[in-house]
Amino acid sequence: MLDIQFVRDNAELVAKKSKQKGYDVDVEQLLGFDRERRELLQQVEDLRRQRNELSSQTKGQKPSDEQVKAGRDIKDKLAKLEHQLAAIDKEFVELLKQVPNMPLDDVPVGSSEDENQVAKKVGESPKFDFEPKNHAQIAEAKGWLDKERAAKVTGARFAYIKGDLVQLQFAIIQFVLSKLTDQSFLDEVIKENSLEISNKPFVPVLPPLMLRTDVYDAMDRLEPRDDRYKIEGEELWLQGSAEHVLGSMHADEILSESDLPVRYIGYATSFRREAGSYGKDMEGMFRMHQFDKLEMESLTDGDSGLQEHLFLIAIQEKLMQLLGIPYQVLHKCTADIGKPNARGVDIEAWLPGQGKYRETHTADYMTDYQARRLKTRVKRGDGRIELVHTNDATALALSRTPIAIIENYQTKDGNINIPEALKPFMATRPAV
RNA sequence: GGAGGGGUCGCAUAGUGGUCUAGUGCGCCGUCUUGGAAAGGCGGUAUAGGGGCAACUCUAUCGAGGGUUCAAAUCCCUCUCCCUCCGCCA
Numbered sequence: 001m002l003d004i005q006f007v008r009d010n011a012e013l014v015a016k017k018s019k020q021k022g023y024d025v026d027v028e029q030l031l032g033f034d035r036e037r038r039e040l041l042q043q044v045e046d047l048r049r050q051r052n053e054l055s056s057q058t059k060g061q062k063p064s065d066e067q068v069k070a071g072r073d074i075k076d077k078l079a080k081l082e083h084q085l086a087a088i089d090k091e092f093v094e095l096l097k098q099v100p101n102m103p104l105d106d107v108p109v110g111s112s113e114d115e116n117q118v119a120k121k122v123g124e125s126p127k128f129d130f131e132p133k134n135h136a137q138i139a140e141a142k143g144w145l146d147k148e149r150a151a152k153v154t155g156a157r158f159a160y161i162k163g164d165l166v167q168l169q170f171a172i173i174q175f176v177l178s179k180l181t182d183q184s185f186l187d188e189v190i191k192e193n194s195l196e197i198s199n200k201p202f203v204p205v206l207p208p209l210m211l212r213t214d215v216y217d218a219m220d221r222l223e224p225r226d227d228r229y230k231i232e233g234e235e236l237w238l239q240g241s242a243e244h245v246l247g248s249m250h251a252d253e254i255l256s257e258s259d260l261p262v263r264y265i266g267y268a269t270s271f272r273r274e275a276g277s278y279g280k281d282m283e284g285m286f287r288m289h290q291f292d293k294l295e296m297e298s299l300t301d302g303d304s305g306l307q308e309h310l311f312l313i314a315i316q317e318k319l320m321q322l323l324g325i326p327y328q329v330l331h332k333c334t335a336d337i338g339k340p341n342a343r344g345v346d347i348e349a350w351l352p353g354q355g356k357y358r359e360t361h362t363a364d365y366m367t368d369y370q371a372r373r374l375k376t377r378v379k380r381g382d383g384r385i386e387l388v389h390t391n392d393a394t395a396l397a398l399s400r401t402p403i404a405i406i407e408n409y410q411t412k413d414g415n416i417n418i419p420e421a422l423k424p425f426m427a428t429r430p431a432v
Numbered sequence: 433g434g435a436g437g438g439g440u441c442g443c444a445u446a447g448u449g450g451u452c453u454a455g456u457g458c459g460c461c462g463u464c465u466u467g468g469a470a471a472g473g474c475g476g477u478a479u480a481g482g483g484g485c486a487a488c489u490c491u492a493u494c495g496a497g498g499g500u501u502c503a504a505a506u507c508c509c510u511c512u513c514c515c516u517c518c519g520c521c522a
Binding site for chain 1: 451
């Protein structure tokens with residue numbers, strides 16, 4: 001949620017930038033509710049003051065008939081006004097919640113994901129002296145992926161992942177954890193990218209995979225609800241990404257400045273209904289209802305929020321480089337960064353089997369927009385209380401990273417090589 | 433799933449309808465005393481919102497939301513979280 005004071009001071013800008021993100025917000029109406037709300041609030045507070053004065057006059061004695069009558073009078077007026085205020089306030093908050101975060105100035109303006117900009121391409125796509133297969137062909141032939149049996153049990157977009165592919169997944173997990181908890185690795189990334197930021201290591205977290213409706217809504221990631229799984233009979237949802245449960249961890253807290261940056265590397269199974277993507281990416285395990293993911297989440301002060309965002313992207317890139325997967329970095333345009341985002345970057349890995357770059361990572365920078373509703377704050381050294389800035393970013397997605405490895409490292413005889421960086425973490429090797 | 437007990441200021445506690453503008457202790461900050469410190473004295477110590485150029489002031493918040501009442505930390509209802517015991521379970 002935006003700060004209403006910011007909206008008051010920048011009405012035109014808010015209208016314009018909201019529109020750039022594809023949100024048609026009636027800022028005039030919002031400010032009208034704001035004025036009305038404040039007027040009523042003053043009247044209500046004045047009546048409450050009168051009530052407090054009246055009841056403190058009685059000092060333990062029985063009130064006189066006159067006092068009771070005056071009190072009753074205040075009570076009636078107050079009830080009426082409070083009712084009005086609650087109604088206005090509800091509309092006001094609803095409208096304010098609809099205003100998206102303001103994109104930073106360097107976010108390209110665009111009306112659909114087609115206007116995302118390729119910032120750079122890294123790595124050479126591998127040359128094959130044979131026709132490269134896609135991951136589904138390889139994995140199914142190897143017995144690593146069984147979707148037919150999964151269909152019996154759960155329906156479409158689920159799979160049994162088996163054998164060496166499981167080993168690969170666990171190796172990736174260990175690889176990521178070993179890097180993100182290693183200060184010297186972070187120092188290297190900071191140095192290579194000339195960042196000015198803490199080298200505090202990430203804390204590994206296994207978060208709960210469900211969260212409450214109100215918390216999900218406060219994170220501003222519940223919508224569209226059609227894409228979420230609701231637990232029947234409970235105010236609980238299956239999380240769609242570890243950031244949903246990591247970012248909300250410190251809701252309603254005032255952190256001390258020395259706690260920052262808070263950095264988590266979470267490992268969680270994510271669930272998505274994939275509503276509206278019927279028939280898309282049905283082959284293999286590219287788009288599933290359930291997939292595991294390693295996700296970075298950071299809470300920082302406002303001064304270092306943007307640096308943190310760049311840092312998380314630099315980590316994403318470094319991990320991809322270590323794995324030797326060719327990729328491109330995409331600056332998402334205003335229409336594609338998402339409602340709470342101020343800036344968003346995707347990384348797309350080269351998939352030889354598809355002959356395309358496909359999304360494997362996202363990095364989201366929310367400034368203080370998410371923290372405002374979560375009430376996650378920090379007490380600065382000078383005593384001021386500020387909202388934290390939130391950042392999240394995929395470290396590596398499981399299913400899509402293995403897909404990229406399978407397709408880029410495939411051999412003519414249908415085996416795959418293991419990237420050097422993962423070899424120390426493999427319990428067994430699929431092939432050489 | 434069943435039974436019971438709880439949630440009050442950073443922490444620990446007091447508070448069973450008006451004297452709560454929430455007391456006390458600890459912690460923390462400032463200050464006095466001191467050569468310096470300890471001890472002690474004094475003062476301060478939450479969050480959110482409204483009004484005001486400001487000093488300041490008003491309102492709300494005792495887990496959350498409703499209700500009763502002229503008046504609610506206190507009474508009633510619903511929810512939530514924690515603890516204990518039983519059952520079940522990895």
